[in-house]
Amino acid sequence: MFLFDRWDLGASSFSPLSLSHSLTSAMDESQIASLLKSSELFPTPQSVKLSYGTAGFRGDAKLLDSTVYRVGILSALRSLKLGSSTVGLMITASHNKVSDNGIKVADPSGGMLSQEWEPFADQIANASSPRELVSLIREFVEKEEIAIGEEKKNKSAEVWLGRDTRPSGESLLRAAEIGVSSILGSVAIDKGILTTPQLHWMVRAKNKGLKATENDYFENLFTSFRCLIDLIPNSGKDKLEVSKVIVDGANGVGGLKLEELRESLNNLDLEIRNTGRDGGVLNEGVGADFVQKEKVVPLGFGSKDVETRCASFDGDADRLVYFYIPTESSTDKVELLDGDKILSLFALFIKEQLNTLDDDDKEGTRSRLGVVQTAYANGASTDYLKQLGLDVVFAKTGVKHLHEKAAEFDIGIYFEANGHGTILFSETFISLLVAKQKDLTQGSEEHKAVSRLVAVSNLINQAVGDALSGLLLVEVILQHMGWSVQKWNELYKDLPSRQIKVEVPDRAAVVTTSEETEALKPLGIQDAINAEIKKYPRGRAFIRPSGTEDVVRVYAEASTQEAADSLANSVAQLVKSFLG
Numbered sequence: 001m002f003l004f005d006r007w008d009l010g011a012s013s014f015s016p017l018s019l020s021h022s023l024t025s026a027m028d029e030s031q032i033a034s035l036l037k038s039s040e041l042f043p044t045p046q047s048v049k050l051s052y053g054t055a056g057f058r059g060d061a062k063l064l065d066s067t068v069y070r071v072g073i074l075s076a077l078r079s080l081k082l083g084s085s086t087v088g089l090m091i092t093a094s095h096n097k098v099s100d101n102g103i104k105v106a107d108p109s110g111g112m113l114s115q116e117w118e119p120f121a122d123q124i125a126n127a128s129s130p131r132e133l134v135s136l137i138r139e140f141v142e143k144e145e146i147a148i149g150e151e152k153k154n155k156s157a158e159v160w161l162g163r164d165t166r167p168s169g170e171s172l173l174r175a176a177e178i179g180v181s182s183i184l185g186s187v188a189i190d191k192g193i194l195t196t197p198q199l200h201w202m203v204r205a206k207n208k209g210l211k212a213t214e215n216d217y218f219e220n221l222f223t224s225f226r227c228l229i230d231l232i233p234n235s236g237k238d239k240l241e242v243s244k245v246i247v248d249g250a251n252g253v254g255g256l257k258l259e260e261l262r263e264s265l266n267n268l269d270l271e272i273r274n275t276g277r278d279g280g281v282l283n284e285g286v287g288a289d290f291v292q293k294e295k296v297v298p299l300g301f302g303s304k305d306v307e308t309r310c311a312s313f314d315g316d317a318d319r320l321v322y323f324y325i326p327t328e329s330s331t332d333k334v335e336l337l338d339g340d341k342i343l344s345l346f347a348l349f350i351k352e353q354l355n356t357l358d359d360d361d362k363e364g365t366r367s368r369l370g371v372v373q374t375a376y377a378n379g380a381s382t383d384y385l386k387q388l389g390l391d392v393v394f395a396k397t398g399v400k401h402l403h404e405k406a407a408e409f410d411i412g413i414y415f416e417a418n419g420h421g422t423i424l425f426s427e428t429f430i431s432l433l434v435a436k437q438k439d440l441t442q443g444s445e446e447h448k449a450v451s452r453l454v455a456v457s458n459l460i461n462q463a464v465g466d467a468l469s470g471l472l473l474v475e476v477i478l479q480h481m482g483w484s485v486q487k488w489n490e491l492y493k494d495l496p497s498r499q500i501k502v503e504v505p506d507r508a509a510v511v512t513t514s515e516e517t518e519a520l521k522p523l524g525i526q527d528a529i530n531a532e533i534k535k536y537p538r539g540r541a542f543i544r545p546s547g548t549e550d551v552v553r554v555y556a557e558a559s560t561q562e563a564a565d566s567l568a569n570s571v572a573q574l575v576k577s578f579l580g
């Protein structure tokens with residue numbers, strides 16, 4: 001009873017006795033005491049409604065202590081639910097401004113937290129008192145049949161923690177550690193500063209019983225990269241017109257990690273800028289989100305780089321876009337090669353290897369290659385992919401949605417236009433490839449094609465989109481093809497597009513259809529948007545509430561840049577007038 005004497009149960013509908021009884025039915029007293037004591041350290045911020053969002057919780061770092069602490073608890077529970085498998089918890093706000101922070105959870109598979117657990121995450125993040133928090137946890141563990149407390153002390157949960165370079169990261173990581181350890185017997189292991197994809201990769205490897213350190217991650221990257229380089233046909237080797245690539249690290253963790261990797265990459269002429277060491281601010285005028293949305297040159301790049309192949313990472317290095325500054329440019333505009341173009345390059349290369357194999361496939365077991373895009377995909381990219389004869393499917397914004405759909409194919413390539421994506425190989429298909437690799441004659445075209453596919457499956461992060469592994473794959477494919485960035489850009493011509501962020505009092509007032517192409521609420525706005533779209537040849541536009549920033553996003557495309565800009569502006573005006 002002493003446990004509750006200290007707590008003001010206020011206008012609770014149940015008594016301390018009934019609370020004690022109902023809590024202990026799922027958790028013993030020492031577990032309850034542990035949760036109540038630690039949660040006292042992390043009161044929830046007043047009048048803030050927290051929501052799990054597109055990729056976890058995100059917001060002003062000063063308001064996140066209690067949320068991170070509570071997600072620490074959730075991660076430990078997730079580990080216990082899945083037989084003490086390792087779960088990852090990453091402290092990052094990715095592309096957001098430096099004063100923000102956030103949390104992404106890596107499930108034991110290495111993918112994003114199961115969406116079934118998101119409502120629980122929302123509930124505990126918003127619980128207004130320790131008592132309510134404990135009560136919610138008790139209900140949840142009972143429903144999920146998770147045994148916690150004294151009897152679990154010998155079979156603990158394990159949570160690996162990582163953080164990006166944000167100044168608020170270290171203290172938030174301590175909050176996460178306390179959250180994890182408040183589930184008795186659970187262990188939090190601090191893996192230090194990492195990119196988000198590194199942590200996802202390490203969690204996946206650990207749970208598969210593979211070597212799972214950061215060094216193993218690097219070793220895997222350069223071994224598979226070198227293998228692909230060795231498989232480049234001789235005829236293609238000298239064709240690459242521009243061999244140097246310059247990477248914009250967004251003043252975040254990605255540039256720093258690429259520097260570490262560079263030591264082993266002697267086949268790549270690589271220059272890294274915006275590492276954050278020279279006083280640049282994370283994501284400010286730099287990085288993949290800035291370059292992709294604004295289509296302008298990031299800080300640190302300029303006329304000296306005309307026609308050179310350049311790439312940008314985002315703040316936690318899970319997004320990658322390419323760009324170059326055209327010769328004729330008198331402004332700071334860039335030619336952007338976004339996630340759609342990377343997807344197209346990957347699809348072309350994979351298809352080329354599969355064609356070599358499938359021609360030889362006597363049993364007729366042709367592989368299923370599919371691609372997944374979102375409503376943001378440029379219409380021209382979708383036309384191009386269909387013209388390649390590929391299965392193109394659409395998913396809602398958020399890698400968690402794309403990943404799920406890509407996993408339905410033997411090889412599923414998914415990319416968001418913002419540069420977030422990867423290539424998934426099904427386990428069955430990998431086994432088939434490995435068996436085939438053993439059977440085929442070394443040095444034959446078929447053997448080379450299989451070996452390339454196996455190397456791609458090792459190089460490209462199977463857990464989540466990864467700027468480092470994506471960069472290496474783009475680089476090796478360009479060398480394989482003998483293509484410059486300009487040649488790659490000619491695969492198709494993007495329809496002009498524009499994206500705008502609109503600040504509104506309540507972005508949740510916008511409700512969309514599942515594909516996010518139409519707004520169901522506020523009532524009447526979609527008709528007004530449709531009327532605008534009709535005014536523009538090849539016009540297309542949609543709105544959706546962001547799940548990472550407090551804005552409504554507007555996307556528009558049309559046959560000219562002026563028309564796309566004008567359509568986006570008109571739709572933004574509609575958003576303001578309906579929601580302002």
Ligand code: G16
Pocket residue numbers: 054055093094095096314318319397398399400416418420545546547548549553
């Ligand atoms: C996250 C998600 C991405 C999503 C992006 C923007 O990226 O992982 O899938 O496209 O947010 O989402 P929204 O438009 O809802 O703000 P990141 O790189 O910021 O973690």
